[in-house]
Amino acid sequence: MSSWSDFRREQILVGGRWTSADNGGTLDVIDPASGEIIGTVPDAGAAETRRAIDAAAAAFVGFSQTTAAARARILRDLSTALRDNQDALAELLTREQGKPLAEARAEIETGAAYIQWFAEEARRTYGDTIPSPWADRRIMVTKSPVGVVGAITPWNFPSSMLARKIGPALASGCTVVAKPASQTPFSALAWGVLAEQVGVPAGVINILTGSAHAIGGELTSNLLVRKITFTGSTDVGKLLLKQAAETVKKVSMELGGNAPFLVFDDADLERAVAGAIAAKFRNAGQTCVCTNRLYVQAGIHDRFLEAFAAATRNIVVGSGLERGTTLGPLIDEAAVAKVEAFLSDALAKGASIITGGRRHSTGGRFYEATVLANANSTMHFARDEIFGPIAPVFKFETEDEAVRLANDTQYGLAAYFYTQDLGRIFRVSERLQYGLVGVNEGLITTEVAPFGGLKESGVGKEGSKYGLDDYLDVKYVCVGGLGL
Ligand code: ADP
Numbered sequence: 001m002s003s004w005s006d007f008r009r010e011q012i013l014v015g016g017r018w019t020s021a022d023n024g025g026t027l028d029v030i031d032p033a034s035g036e037i038i039g040t041v042p043d044a045g046a047a048e049t050r051r052a053i054d055a056a057a058a059a060f061v062g063f064s065q066t067t068a069a070a071r072a073r074i075l076r077d078l079s080t081a082l083r084d085n086q087d088a089l090a091e092l093l094t095r096e097q098g099k100p101l102a103e104a105r106a107e108i109e110t111g112a113a114y115i116q117w118f119a120e121e122a123r124r125t126y127g128d129t130i131p132s133p134w135a136d137r138r139i140m141v142t143k144s145p146v147g148v149v150g151a152i153t154p155w156n157f158p159s160s161m162l163a164r165k166i167g168p169a170l171a172s173g174c175t176v177v178a179k180p181a182s183q184t185p186f187s188a189l190a191w192g193v194l195a196e197q198v199g200v201p202a203g204v205i206n207i208l209t210g211s212a213h214a215i216g217g218e219l220t221s222n223l224l225v226r227k228i229t230f231t232g233s234t235d236v237g238k239l240l241l242k243q244a245a246e247t248v249k250k251v252s253m254e255l256g257g258n259a260p261f262l263v264f265d266d267a268d269l270e271r272a273v274a275g276a277i278a279a280k281f282r283n284a285g286q287t288c289v290c291t292n293r294l295y296v297q298a299g300i301h302d303r304f305l306e307a308f309a310a311a312t313r314n315i316v317v318g319s320g321l322e323r324g325t326t327l328g329p330l331i332d333e334a335a336v337a338k339v340e341a342f343l344s345d346a347l348a349k350g351a352s353i354i355t356g357g358r359r360h361s362t363g364g365r366f367y368e369a370t371v372l373a374n375a376n377s378t379m380h381f382a383r384d385e386i387f388g389p390i391a392p393v394f395k396f397e398t399e400d401e402a403v404r405l406a407n408d409t410q411y412g413l414a415a416y417f418y419t420q421d422l423g424r425i426f427r428v429s430e431r432l433q434y435g436l437v438g439v440n441e442g443l444i445t446t447e448v449a450p451f452g453g454l455k456e457s458g459v460g461k462e463g464s465k466y467g468l469d470d471y472l473d474v475k476y477v478c479v480g481g482l483g484l
Pocket of ligand 1: 152153154155156179180181182212213215216217231232233234236237239240
């Protein structure tokens with residue numbers, strides 16, 4: 001059985017070789033639960049990135065010509081390796097990221113499921129033949145891999161966010177240069193260890209840690225990189241879009257959210273509470289699909305608030321490694337400070353604390369699961385992502401008002417609503433300007449469905465049959481002179 005430390009690789013992977021940074025510099029990786037250093041990774045920059053891109057471009061020549069069946073086999077082996085090492089990989093993830101072990105295990109399984117899905121999709125990159133307007137010509141449409149892909153990933157799902165990018169990239173025949181977030185690099189470097197184990201050819205997956213600015217700058221400006229895929233904040237996404245525009249790269253952007261969660265008078269109360277707990281407090285509120293705003297209709301408001309607060313009080317705060325923990329630490333001190341700032345802004349504007357509302361007695365980066373009542377649209381969380389365990393509850397009167405408030409944001413990633421009225425299910429889901437809508441469900445992500453935001457929440461889809469399109473170029477070939 002493997003142990004978490006077997007996957008703690010303190011080097012970058014460039015062209016099949018594990019190396020240090022050119023200047024020997026390193027970055028500390030901190031366990032957010034204990035504040036202790038659990039290892040270091042190279043502080044690489046533009047020169048190492050150029051070499052990784054060159055290696056990926058060289059590997060692309062051969063890899064893009066392998067059969068779809070061969071690539072499917074590699075991906076299947078990768079998903080099996082992930083599942084075989086689920087416990088070790090989950091522990092590594094919890095140690096650097098903080099989430100409860102059960103959530104970390106679920107994340108590893110999610111990653112394996114995405115990889116498996118794309119192993120299956122690899123063989124379905126069908127083209128078309130189109131009826132020709134010319135008697136002596138034929139029209140074919142084929143799909144080919146875009147080339148070298150630059151993949152930049154965040155710290156909240158350090159393993160599965162990379163799965164969503166490596167899966168479609170390899171399925172389509174692309175090669176990858178990945179840069180994980182500096183807070184959680186080990187779960188990404190672990191993909192390199194697994195890739196080696198299952199025989200992914202050298203240079204197909206390269207993984208760099210270090211300066212986001214230098215590595216991101218090179219990935220977005222280098223002519224050999226044909227696509228940038230990014231998951232992270234809207235601000236950094238906009239920056240990368242601007243940088244990638246200079247060389248007209250394909251882009252996929254999974255950016256921030258500001259998810260509304262609507263509870264109508266006719267909702268199943270118990271179900272709505274369970275959904276709200278899952279959609280709010282998973283990963284300590286640090287997901288882009290986490291509920292940011294709960295809108296509850298006047299007739300059910302008080303009963304919902306009471307039941308939701310009671311369920312929130314059952315949440316167990318602690319180290320993710322401890323049995324029974326359901327809420328781990330926040331990723332860093334800045335995240336705790338942001339949560340505190342959002343709370344004091346809300347209190348100053350009339351919100352009241354129903355439960356929680358301060359740092360947890362454990363100290364460090366732990367914050368209590370918090371429910372606020374009397375939220376209103378002048379408060380910061382009406383506009384911006386909290387990314388922490390605060391659940392603000394707003395009261396509304398009518399369906400029109402709820403939909404208007406839900407859509408009143410520049411974000412458009414996930415939205416949730418609870419009702420048992422069939423007509424309302426269709427009316428509201430059609431009017432919500434969101435890429436993902438959960439009706440009577442608080443957790444809806446799956447590899448078989450398209451994940452992606454509208455408005456400033458992003459461009460492109462991950463997972464599902466649509467997820468491969470972003471990694472493929474469509475080519476039209478006209479064959480003429482057929483003598484007909
Ligand atoms: P979060 O708010 O979730 O930390 P960020 O958008 O800051 O999200 O970070 C997501 C990823 O983007 C991380 O891998 C981070 O290192 C990277 N990143 C941050 N700034 C830049 C940049 N200027 N260029 C390229 N990547 C960046």
